[in-house]
Amino acid sequence: MDPFAHVKTIAVIGAGPAGLAAVKYLKAENYFDNIVAFEQRDEVGGVWNYTGAVSESDQSDLTVPRTKPTDDVEQPLRKKTQNGKEKLGFPSPVYDSLETNIPHTLMQYGDKPFPEDCPLFPPFDIVKQYLEEYAADITSYLRLGRQVVAVESTKVNGKYATKWRVTYTDLGSRESHEELFDAVICASGHYSDPFIPDIQGISVFKERYPAIISHSKYYRNPEGYTQKKVIVIGNSASGIDISSQISTVTTQVIVSEKEKPTTLRNDSDSITYRPEIAEFLLPPNSRAVRFSDGHIESEIDSIIFCTGYQYSFPFLKGLDPPPITTGERTRNTYQQLFYYPQPTLAFLTLPQRIIPFPIAESQSAYIARVFAGRLTLPTTVEMKGWEDSVIEARGDGKSFHILAFPLDADYINMLHELSMSARVIESRELANRGQGKIPPFWNEEQRWTRQRFPMIKQAAMKLGEKRREVRSLRDLGFDFxxxxxxxxxxxxxxxxxxxxxxxxxxxxxxxxxxxxxxxxA
Incomplete structure (x- = not known):
């Protein structure tokens, strides 16, 4: 039986960059009776919402170590505004001076460029405004302040047609509701459940010094690190940014690196680099750690883990087989998208080391056409075979979802080709001569930019504050x-x-x- 034969109602979980793209492509199919995007925050934008300083008490659910995804949905922060109203918030990784590490010319949606006068690497508030403008024509599809707490597969009236029961909480009234949908798209992201590795002695260290260990998710600015000795664990984007920022006010910054340095590493004399931490030490050592090279550092005031996040979908914990086990990757998926045991459930932006907005568009175009019956998926056996082949090639852990260039560019173009091969159904009167909304396709210039963007970012960072005046790649000497x-x-x-x-x-x-x-001669 075709699982998509009667798909007319769809729930999208999340109204961040991926969820907004999903609604747009679903809407463009002119086919579905009901499209609803549930967003736990009271505004669109997902992780691009800035939540300000997060107190230690608001970090109380940060267990150390944290190597398994949580089974519980995140609890909102409830704060009173000046007019006495309650404002809901969920801590996001956005810090005060965050700016993109991707040129906006590459980052943007295919049908909406960033403003011409904005910096090449926009600060978070410009990205947030950009997303609000992108969502302006689909606000009627959004339910803000609604937190999905459970998504369960169910049969209606004993029939074989499977539906999904979505249970959600209205965070304003705190009332619980249930609705049935034919299909569900998870666009909730994977930047909310911090990962903190289990290093020898870390649990006892945390108990003895509860205020020292934190995660980059809760970092906002350097103010709390003045005249302190700080260890930053991790040298990815957040680790590089945070170590550079706090080095201006600390007595010492030590960056602990597990992997080889990136091209964006800050080689300032104010930052010392060490290998990974082998052990957290207790008295007679005072607030000390031992690195894998044997070096011991003591009198540490703060340790910031910039070690990333886990895949976590607590509202799907009842599914069998489970999509999440260790948190390293999402299981039982086809093309990083469809939950093949029940393919009316799909995920967005699972891949990492990608350009998220165009990836979300490409994936949404493919999903929308499948749900609308204009494209057909392979058999369950074939879809599982795809997953098995990726495991054989890349392994069964974190590397499963890594699509570093050129894999991300190839993935975007593959999804474009698949989407453009969809059946034309004249009665639906779709745009572009029946092809529907056109997803991105990366040409030579976009691939050229993608390949060079770490160097482009590095060139911008060398300008210091003047980088905010950069408006184009040419300003940095990159001319395609x-x-x-x-x-x-x-x-x-x-x-x-x-x-x-x-x-x-x-x-x-x-x-x-x-x-x-x-x-x-």
């Missing part, structure tokens, strides 16, 4: 058109040299004249 001309010129030169070699081999003088030999 000039590069293209150089490549073509080099290509012509190579081609000419190749022809000349062939001509010399055949004894034919061509393209250049060979000077006569001077016998007197």
């Amino acid at each position: 058109e000039e590069w293209k001309k150089e490549q073509e010129a080099e290509g012509e030169c190579v081609k000419s040299n190749a022809l000349l070699v062939e001509d010399v081999k055949s004894g034919v003088q061509k393209e250049i004249s060979i000077p006569e030999v001077d016998d007197a």
Whole structure:
């Protein structure tokens, strides 16, 4: 039986960048009776919502170590505004001076460019405004302040047509509600459940010094680190940013690196680099750790784990087989999208080391066409075979979802081709001659930019505060058109040299004249 034969109502969980894209592509199919996006925050934007300083008491659910995803939905922070109203908040990883590490020309949705006058690497508030503008024409599909607490597969009236029971809480009234949907798209992201590794001695250290250990999710600015000795664990984007920022006010910053340094590493004299921590030490050592090279550092005032997040969908904990076990990856999926045991459940933006907005668009286009019956999925056996092949190639852990360039570009273009192969159903009167909303396709210039964006970001960071004045890639010396001309010129030169070699081999003088030999020489 075709699981998509009667899909007319769809729940989208999350109204961040991925959830908004999903609603747009579902709406564009002109087919579904009811599309609802549930968002636990009281505004759109997902993790791009800034929540301000997070007190220690609001971090009370941060267990140390934290190596397994939580089974509980996140509890909202409830704060009173100046007019006495209650405002809901969920801590996000956005800190005071956060700006993108991706040029907005590459980051943007295909049908909505960023403003021309905004910095090449926009600060978070511009991204938030951009998302609000993107959502302006779909607000009627959004239910804000509604937290999904359970999604369960169910049969209606004993029939075989499976529906999904979505249980959610209205966080304003605190009332619980249930609704049935034919399909569900999880667009809740994977930047809410922190990962903190289990290092020898860390549990006892946390008990003895409860205020020292924190996670980058709760970092906001350097103010709390003045005249302190701080260890930053991790050298990815957040680790690089945070160590650079606090190094201006601390007595010492030590960055603990597990992996090789990135091209964006700050080589300032104010930052010391060490390998990974092997052990947290207790008295007679005073607030000390031992690194894997044997070095012991003591009198530590703060330790910030910039160690990323776990995949966590606590509202799906009743599913069998489970999509989440260890938190390292989402299981039982086809093309990083469809939960193949019941493919009317899909996920967005599971891949990592990607450009999220265009990936969300590409995935949403494919899902929308499948749910609308214009594309057909492979059999369950074939979809499981796809997952098995990825496991064989990349492993069964974190690497499963890593689509670093050029894999992300190839993935975007593959989903584009699949989406554009969808059936044209004239009665639906879809845009673009029945093809529907067109997903992104990365051309040579976009792939060129994607390949170079770490170098582009590095060039911007070298400008210091003046980087905020940068408006284009050309401002940083990256010009695709000039590069293209150089490549073509080099290509012509190579081609000419190749022809000349062939001509010399055949004894034919061509393209250049060979000077006569001077016998007197």
